[in-house]
Amino acid sequence: MHGDLVEEVYMEQPPGFVAQGESGRVCKLKKSLYGLKQSPRAWFGRFSSVIIGFGMQRSMCDHTVFFKHTNDGCILLVVYVDDIIITGSDAAGIEALKSFLKEKFHTKDLEVLKYFLGIEVAHSRKGIFLSQRKYVLDLLDDTGMLGSKPCETPMEQGVRLVAGEGEAFDSPERYRKLVGKLNYLTITRPDIAFPVSVVSQFMQAPMRTHWEGAVGIVKYLKNAPGKGILYADHGHMRVEAFSDADWAGSLSDRRSTTGYCVFIGGNLVSWKSKKQTVVARSSAESEYRAMAHVTCEITWVHNVLKEVGVEVMKPIRLWCDNQAAIHISNNPVFHERTKHIEVDCHFVREKV
Template sequence: MEQPPRFVAQGEYRHTVCRLKKALYGLKQSPRAWFGKFSEAALEFGLNKCQIDHSVFHLCTKAGFIFLVVYIDDIMITDDDSAGIAKLKLFLQNRFHTKDLGKLRYFLGIEVARSKEGISLSQRKYVLDLLEETGMLGGRPVDAPMDSNTKLVSDEGDLFNDPGRFRRLVGKLIYLTITRPDISYAVSVVSQFIGAPRMPHWIAVLRIIRYLKRAPSFGLLYKSNGHLRVEGFTDADWAGSLSDRRSTTGYCTFVGGNLVTWKSKKQTVVARSSAEAEYRAMAHITSEVTWIQNLLKELGLTVETPSTGQWHIPLVR
């Protein structure tokens, strides 16, 4: 450890350093203060803060739209106005210590690739690191992330000897669902046992890893389909959890034919019928579609055609 640049003590203290007791960056108020300062600068430039999602800023100019998305201290800018984006970057460089990384290729662990078909998002390197960490680079892949005949419960099997490793790996898998909706359900199931993981739970996690080895570069493709229609699809099981008999809701939404949001999560209450479980799923997808519609409307991308939703409702007699 060395003394920080431009602050080198002289004399008898020239070889000493300070011991850090508490970092200011780790205080709860730090993110709020930083975002408040950044928001003031963005509003000073002329950007409008989105009320539906406060991390999104937008501006309509004569040449087109400017969109800015901020995640902590990482910023992504896209627009139709090249001159406007140059002015915005220059303004931010004068207000903050920023570094322009050029055209987006890598953002928060997500790899961005452009082709004639569209823009693809994947986490290939992230998956390969997971395979190496778990020693599964030479393992045999499987066709599904979870065995359909396996029902995990909280009190069967021996306790796993390294709960910390289980939690870290499940946390990484949760982050991987950003571009891998195909593992969302399996990850949501194993994440329910992070408090006291057992060997069957660990085996289920390793199966997800083996499934990822089948195609590490799988991801999402976004392309123009000639419309901006919002569609939602949802379904739910009934009392699928053997531990508390709660149902699981799963849904996904599409904008312009491209998958944008998805979720797999247990419902908060026990449904007394399969119809009740399905209607709760409908409520979730309705809220999500409404949120997307309002977001698009605020960004100036009003959806003219009515949104559609598809679900299966069993008849109860």
């Protein structure tokens, strides 16, 4: 994993090892070392050049994905630092790629994918099931909640967490560590995406109520630690998306929260719950901003599928439950529903 350096980099001689008669001198690095700023870039640059030498192309939508179209199908390679997944429809091409990697790097073939970066993969006749069961059990053990009573919901309905209210939590580092782990868990648990996004807003100065909210999510996870996502064959490759927003849902700054999910072939592949960056002055505006976010996501998903040679059934459907936002998307002319947005534009323009 020591990539080649393009620029000249020097380091001090390591403590406890000074070459005889060479005190005061420095070492010139030929390859990058761990801890060096250039190390990640140098390693990925070297790995990319080797993979491209095999005939793979780097995805323009996601730079950690490489693909190659062959007469027998497609080969896909996904890399995270030095952990690699290889898949595709060309079995002979996959074997050739494995042999090529063994020649260039010290690699180990772990056969069929079962575990990757904390994500457990189970294959069955129904499809592929992704979960983080071990990760959840380790989280329960770390927080001392293996013996706690499980909750039915990740967050109680009607609970509103506000910044700066109540008693300050005595260990902010512990809170940040827990929320960080919960954030990683949303990879396979869309059911906790919203409550995790809420507790993530108080990282700087968490209160006792915020900690209790995070603990509530952990107790909910104990209810079903092996819950995850099943990817099955539903007989089609339609791309569908759903968007929603809670207008002025945050009590502290009255910003709305965007929520969306994208399905490919009836399987959930992308989802997010995130507070909007500005205050929306109407429900139509907040819903329309949510539609804009999910439209960007749909475009990205479509481009990824196009690169790897998957034909997408068109038109791609975007579902929204706000009639005003739907009318705005169909009619670009300002009308009564968006008058306040136009007034704001003209008011600022006049002042400028």
